[in-house]
Amino acid sequence: MRPRDEGSGMRAQLALFVALLVFVGAGLAYVVVLGLLHR
Amino acid sequence: MRTVLRDNGLALFFGAVFLLALAGQAVAGFHAFNDDQAADGAAPVPFAVYLTSSDFGADVAENWQSEYLQFALYILATVYLVQRGSPESKQIGDEGPESDVDQRVGVHAHLDSPASARARGRRLWWYSNSLGLTMGLIFLGSWTAQAVAGRAAYNGEQLRSYQDPLGFGEYVVSPDFWNRTLQNWQSEFLAILSMALLSIYLRQRGSPESKPVGGAHSATGLEG
Numbered sequence: 001m002r003p004r005d006e007g008s009g010m011r012a013q014l015a016l017f018v019a020l021l022v023f024v025g026a027g028l029a030y031v032v033v034l035g036l037l038h039r
Numbered sequence: 040m041r042t043v044l045r046d047n048g049l050a051l052f053f054g055a056v057f058l059l060a061l062a063g064q065a066v067a068g069f070h071a072f073n074d075d076q077a078a079d080g081a082a083p084v085p086f087a088v089y090l091t092s093s094d095f096g097a098d099v100a101e102n103w104q105s106e107y108l109q110f111a112l113y114i115l116a117t118v119y120l121v122q123r124g125s126p127e128s129k130q131i132g133d134e135g136p137e138s139d140v141d142q143r144v145g146v147h148a149h150l151d152s153p154a155s156a157r158a159r160g161r162r163l164w165w166y167s168n169s170l171g172l173t174m175g176l177i178f179l180g181s182w183t184a185q186a187v188a189g190r191a192a193y194n195g196e197q198l199r200s201y202q203d204p205l206g207f208g209e210y211v212v213s214p215d216f217w218n219r220t221l222q223n224w225q226s227e228f229l230a231i232l233s234m235a236l237l238s239i240y241l242r243q244r245g246s247p248e249s250k251p252v253g254g255a256h257s258a259t260g261l262e263g
Contacts, residue, residue: 012043016050024177028103028184031096035187038093039194 061099068095079199093191097219100188104181105223111174113231123259124239126250130260142167182220186211189219 155166
């Protein structure tokens with residue numbers, strides 16, 4: 001793999017890594033807010 | 040583009056099936072919820088109302104917490120415990136956090152090691168445990184979310200049947216909370232036990248989760 005391809009590949013992986021953490025964090029915050037709104 | 044797709048095949052495949060399963064759960068849960076409403080003589084709710092209900096939130100969170108607990112425990116238990124003959128285990132005798140040479144930290148870091156592996160003290164400790172800590176933190180967050188949303192859902196049912204709602208402290212020691220929690224935990228622990236034992240004698244050609252097809256039954260930590 002050329003270095004430029006490797007750089008863009010690592011950026012894509014970092015984007016997936018961040019997207020997962022953001023999705024899970026947002027999902028949990030959403031569930032907590034639902035619970036607090038409906039208690 | 041094709042390279043990015045191939046290099047991230049596992050993440051993209053599981054991301055896609057996760058979203059499909061979550062959508063399926065939402066649709067099935069919506070119909071089940073309205074079946075209960077009908078049985079109680081209550082009006083059906085629109086889909087958007089179900090998606091913002093604590094019932095849906097609690098159902099999602101209770102499964103998330105058990106999966107993250109499973110991985111957090113597996114990550115930590117495999118540091119200190121071994122299983123002879125399992126490809127999932129370290130070699131017998133390697134129990135524990137291992138040496139700095141084996142872990143490539145501090146002065147033993149390689150040229151391509153992450154910068155935090157070259158650090159010392161607190162930064163190195165945090166980075167050395169970041170995977171287990173993150174999985175554990177998401178587990179605790181999911182479990183808390185399950186408790187908060189589960190209590191709201193439980194109290195909704197209590198009020199519909201003219202019974203007293205529970206406070207948060209009362210709910211987290213209630214049979215409903217522990218029934219939801221433990222029915223998920225037992226299945227996760229059984230799955231890990233099965234993986235640890237079945238992989239000693241059974242093989243899956245080409246899978247890194249299995250020993251090579253010709254690997255000896257007694258071989259430990261040998262991946263395919």
